[in-house]
Amino acid sequence: MFAFELAAAAKHYGDHRAALAGVDLVVPEGAALGLLGPNGAGKTTALRLLLGFARPTHGAARLRGRDPYDPASRIGVGYLPERLALPGAMTLRRFLRVHAALAGLSGGAAERALEAASETTGVRDRLGERLASLSKGLAQRAGFASALLGDPAVLVLDEPTSGLDPLGVRDARDWIQAARARGATLLVSSHVLSEVERTCDQIVILHEGRVAAGGALDALVQPGESLEDAFVRAVRG
Amino acid sequence: MNARAFAVLAVEAARDALRRRFALVLAILLAISLGWVHTCTGLGGDVSFNERPVDPALLAGFLAPILFSLQALAVLAVAGVLASDHLARPLAEGSAALWLARPVSRGAWAGARLAGALAVALGAGALLLGGTAALLATRHGVALGPAAVAALATALGAGVVAALAAATSLAVGRTAVLLAIAIAVPLQFFANAAGLMLALVQPDASLPGLLAALDRYGPPLGTAVFAATAAWNPHVDVSGALAPAFGRLLLWAGGAVALLLLAFRRTEIGR
Numbered sequence: 089m090f091a092f093e094l095a096a097a098a099k100h101y102g103d104h105r106a107a108l109a110g111v112d113l114v115v116p117e118g119a120a121l122g123l124l125g126p127n128g129a130g131k132t133t134a135l136r137l138l139l140g141f142a143r144p145t146h147g148a149a150r151l152r153g154r155d156p157y158d159p160a161s162r163i164g165v166g167y168l169p170e171r172l173a174l175p176g177a178m179t180l181r182r183f184l185r186v187h188a189a190l191a192g193l194s195g196g197a198a199e200r201a202l203e204a205a206s207e208t209t210g211v212r213d214r215l216g217e218r219l220a221s222l223s224k225g226l227a228q229r230a231g232f233a234s235a236l237l238g239d240p241a242v243l244v245l246d247e248p249t250s251g252l253d254p255l256g257v258r259d260a261r262d263w264i265q266a267a268r269a270r271g272a273t274l275l276v277s278s279h280v281l282s283e284v285e286r287t288c289d290q291i292v293i294l295h296e297g298r299v300a301a302g303g304a305l306d307a308l309v310q311p312g313e314s315l316e317d318a319f320v321r322a323v324r325g
Numbered sequence: 326m327n328a329r330a331f332a333v334l335a336v337e338a339a340r341d342a343l344r345r346r347f348a349l350v351l352a353i354l355l356a357i358s359l360g361w362v363h364t365c366t367g368l369g370g371d372v373s374f375n376e377r378p379v380d381p382a383l384l385a386g387f388l389a390p391i392l393f394s395l396q397a398l399a400v401l402a403v404a405g406v407l408a409s410d411h412l413a414r415p416l417a418e419g420s421a422a423l424w425l426a427r428p429v430s431r432g433a434w435a436g437a438r439l440a441g442a443l444a445v446a447l448g449a450g451a452l453l454l455g456g457t458a459a460l461l462a463t464r465h466g467v468a469l470g471p472a473a474v475a476a477l478a479t480a481l482g483a484g485v486v487a488a489l490a491a492a493t494s495l496a497v498g499r500t501a502v503l504l505a506i507a508i509a510v511p512l513q514f515f516a517n518a519a520g521l522m523l524a525l526v527q528p529d530a531s532l533p534g535l536l537a538a539l540d541r542y543g544p545p546l547g548t549a550v551f552a553a554t555a556a557w558n559p560h561v562d563v564s565g566a567l568a569p570a571f572g573r574l575l576l577w578a579g580g581a582v583a584l585l586l587l588a589f590r591r592t593e594i595g596r
Contacts, residue, residue, distance in 0.1 A: 139426055141594035157590075159327065159428040167426035169595065173419030177344045178337075189333045190427035234423065244426075 089153040090114045091242050091273040092121075092138050096147035098297075099133050107133040109297035110147065115290070117241075120274040122284035122305075125294035126323055131277040132170055134294065135246055138275070139167060152242065163192065166240035170247040170277070172231045176220025180211060180230050183219055187234045201238045208263060209233040224251040232263060242273045249280055261286055285315045293322040331433045331440075334424065338441020342407055351403060351449055358399060359456045365392055366460045385465035386558030390551065393472065396457045397479040397550045398514050400450035404483035405490040405506035407442040412589070413494035422595040435491070435589040439582070443487050447480055454479060461557075471556040474567070478549030481574040485544045486510060488581035492588045516540040517547030521555075521563055544577040545570040 092115040099108040108130040115121045123131050136142045137149040140156030154161035175183065184206065188198035206212040209229045214222065222230060228251040235243060248264065249257045264287045268274055278284050284291070285305065292302040301308060301322035309318045342348065365388070372379045412435060415421040425434055458472035486506070494502045516532065520540035523530055531537055540548075549570035555561045 136593075136595060139422075141422060141425065143593075157431070159430045159433075162426060162428045165426065165428075167423070169419065169422050169426075171419050171595075173423070175341070175415070175420045177341070186333055186337055187423075187427065190330055190424065190429055192428065231423075 089117060090150070091117045091119070091152055092275055093150040094134060094137065094144075094147065095150075097134070097137055097144040097149055098146040099130070099137060099142065100145045106297045108137070108144070111294070111297070111299055113292060113299070113302075115273060115275060117273050118271055119290050120268050120288040121276070121290040121292060122288035123275060123277040123292050123294065124279075124281065124284060124319060125300075128296075129294040130297045131294055132246060133297075135244060135275070135277055139165075139244060164241040165244065166235035166237065166242070167244045168231050168235040168246060168248055170250065172227060172250075174219040174222075174227055174230060176218060178219055179216055180206070180219060180222070180233075181215040183230070184215075184233060184237060188237050191238050191240075193238050197238075205233040205236045205238075208236060208266075210259065225253055225256050228252050229256065229259075232260065236263060236267070239267075239270065240272065242275075243267050244275045246277045247280075248276060248278065249283055257283070281315045281319060291315070291318075293319060295323045327430055327433045330427070330429045331437050334429065334434060334437030335440040335444070338411065338438045339444040340441075342411060342441050342445040345407075347406065348445065351445075354399070354403075355449055355453055358396060358453055362392055362396070362457045362460055366464045381465070382559060385461070385467055386560065389461045389465060389467050389557045390554035392461065393454070393457055393475060393554045394514075394518070394547065394550050396453050397450075397475060397482075398511065398547070400446065400453060400479050401482050401486050401510050401514070401546055402506060403449055404443060404446035404487040405510060406503065407446050408439060408487035408490040409494055409502040409506065410499045411442040412438045412491045412585075413499065416495075416592070416594065419595060425594055431590050431592075432586045435586055436582070439488055439491055439585065442491070443484060446483055446487065450476070450479060450483065467557045471553045474553035475550045478553060478571065478574060481571070481578050482544065482546040482550075484578045485546065485574065485581045488578070488585045492581070492585040495588050495592050510546065513539050513543050514547040516543065517545055518551055521548060521551050521566060524566070525561065525563060544581075545573045549574060 094111050094113040096110045096112060097108055098106060098110050100106050111134060125131050137144050138151055138156055149156055151161040184202045188201050193201050206215055209232045211226060211229045211233055214226060249260050252260055261283060276284060276288055289305050291305050291308050293300045309315050372384055454476045458469055461467045462469055490502055490506055516536040516539035519532055519536055523532060532540055548566060552563045552566040552570055555563045
């Protein structure tokens with residue numbers, strides 16, 4: 089079973105602009121895929137289709153072998169969106185408790201998961217604070233804590249290092265690598281090529297809604313070039 | 326899983342509704358409304374009309390249904406206002422994506438947001454209608470049974486108004502939804518009142534155009550409330566209108582919730 093599948097997936101908006109124009113993508117369980125592309129390439133749209141936030145205009149999307157609109161497909165999925173909008177009036181503890189409950193955790197297991205995720209992401213001493221009072225970096229850490237609750241089998245991270253300082257970026261890399269080490273499937277969409285290079289082994293480069301290049305990181309990056317060179321070559325031809 | 330998720334999300338939605346600035350406005354309006362009822366029901370002594378004493382039971386039978394119905398109308402409006410952005414706001418802000426990335430169905434999330442808004446509206450309604458009924462009962466001796474029936478009708482009507490407001494908010498902005506509530510809810514209520522009164526005094530006549538259509542086909546927001554509270558007036562009997570009005574209200578409530586769930590299923594998240 090694949091963790092993520094897009095089959096000839098296209099997404100058009102009202103103005104007939106194609107955000108995605110027939111993308112094929114399969115991510116096996118346990119893989120770590122970096123989704124790259126310039127602004128407007130369709131990365132976030134692809135994630136939205138895979139999480140059931142929108143339906144493809146043509147083609148199909150599947151999450152863990154199911155229709156992403158089926159709630160069961162999202163069991164064991166952790167998600168960190170690009171534009172993290174936390175419900176500001178909630179305390180971090182309540183926010184994580186509700187997410188733990190929605191993730192199917194209850195009682196002691198929920199509390200242990202909450203403590204572990206907040207400890208890992210360095211927000212344990214902020215649990216009593218309202219989310220609106222957190223700085224951008226701390227809010228991103230809180231988002232990570234929510235995504236990592238209960239050690240999900242699948243992690244979907246959209247611009248995961250957004251708003252983090254250099255220490256936070258390094259921490260985030262550690263959290264992602266730890267998730268990978270325990271066998272989680274990763275789908276990371278990012279503009280920060282160096283981070284993707286360090287955390288993913290598979291790469292797909294989207295450009296104008298299509299797959300411009302894809303495959304194993306080692307195969308995509310030719311000898312003597314960096315991922316940035318491969319990216320530019322794929323996008324500019 | 327969905328029932329548990331629904332319960333967790335509904336509690337959060339109710340807490341969210343209570344944290345809104347409108348909750349403070351609502352508390353102030355509640356106090357003013359109850360103060361107004363306190364003044365109106367304080368009417369005492371011998372009342373005469375054209376130098377003839379008016380039977381206190383007749384006075385109560387006239388005053389009580391009007392007072393109670395106006396309060397019921399306020400509860401309907403509150404339900405609409407609370408629901409007018411309770412679903413649309415987290416969608417616009419982006420926090421909805423966080424919840425919907427969990428194993429939660431669209432229906433459970435939309436239903437929970439509606440339930441949260443309704444819980445606050447009905448809590449306020451219980452205070453308002455309960456307080457009004459208590460003042461009417463202690464000062465004018467009216468029975469509490471009709472008030473309970475009318476309150477139930479108001480709760481059903483609030484469900485209709487809230488679900489329609491939430492569904493509409495998925496397509497248009499909040500100002501448009503509030504405007505629609507401000508116009509449509511009182512108009513529907515008035516059409517129901519006019520229809521019931523006309524049937525009482527002139528059974529062969531019919532309401533003109535729009536009012537007739539609203540009364541016949543629209544949600545009977547006022548019909549069941551008027552029919553129930555009319556039992557306080559010994560000279561009026563419209564009890565026959567009660568059961569059909571409840572039946573129609575139930576149909577409208579089911580239809581409105583189904584419309585909301587269908588509309589939300591088609592809504593794209595986080596664009």
